[in-house]
Amino acid sequence: MRFPAFTVAVTREAGLWTAKVTDGLDGAAGEFKQFGDVDPGMRKIVANLTGLPPERFHLRWCYEFDDADATDLVLQYQEAERVAEEVAQWREGVRARLVATLNGQIPQRAIADLVGLSHQRVNQIARGPAPEAAEVVKPGRWVPL
Structure with a gap:
């Protein structure tokens, strides 16, 4: 239609x-x-x-x-913002799964060094719910493999 x-x-x-x-x-x-x-x-x-x-x-x-x-530039920027948000959500999900997986196997300070966060933030993430693998979705075509 x-x-x-x-x-x-x-x-x-x-x-x-x-x-x-x-x-x-x-x-x-x-x-x-x-x-x-x-x-x-x-x-x-x-x-x-x-x-x-x-x-x-x-x-x-x-x-x-x-x-x-300025139409083309505004539309490109809006698409870039959308893609950046998808990538940021993907990163957060993967990072939470990584922290949950490594927590207890190596020190939280080492995990913090690996993911570029403070050990306090790693501790907060470790105490929160870890997303399941199916919940961590890699964004579409704009993300390089």
Whole structure:
């Protein structure tokens, strides 16, 4: 099933993030103090104007600052942030499993040296729940083997 798509132009004006649908949805605009509020805020505005739930339409984003198109860079940065978060979660899970596995086999100070943490932090991790192997999921294609 094809869903309608709307292009949203985002700019920065007078200390606010300004977003406006540019292709045929009159009145679909908003101003936001925080950048993180733009996406959910515009989805709510478009949903209210179209009567469609947010999962039944797509938003295409366009970012312009001082008449320069920064869309590709903003989208690349957002993807990099998503990948970095996945990798950080993977690292935390693997580290917790490693600490749980080695705890009691070698001193916690040695484990701390191995994983680059303080021995106090290793002790905290060792006292916490260790994730099962199935819970520690390696991120997708962006992570080198």
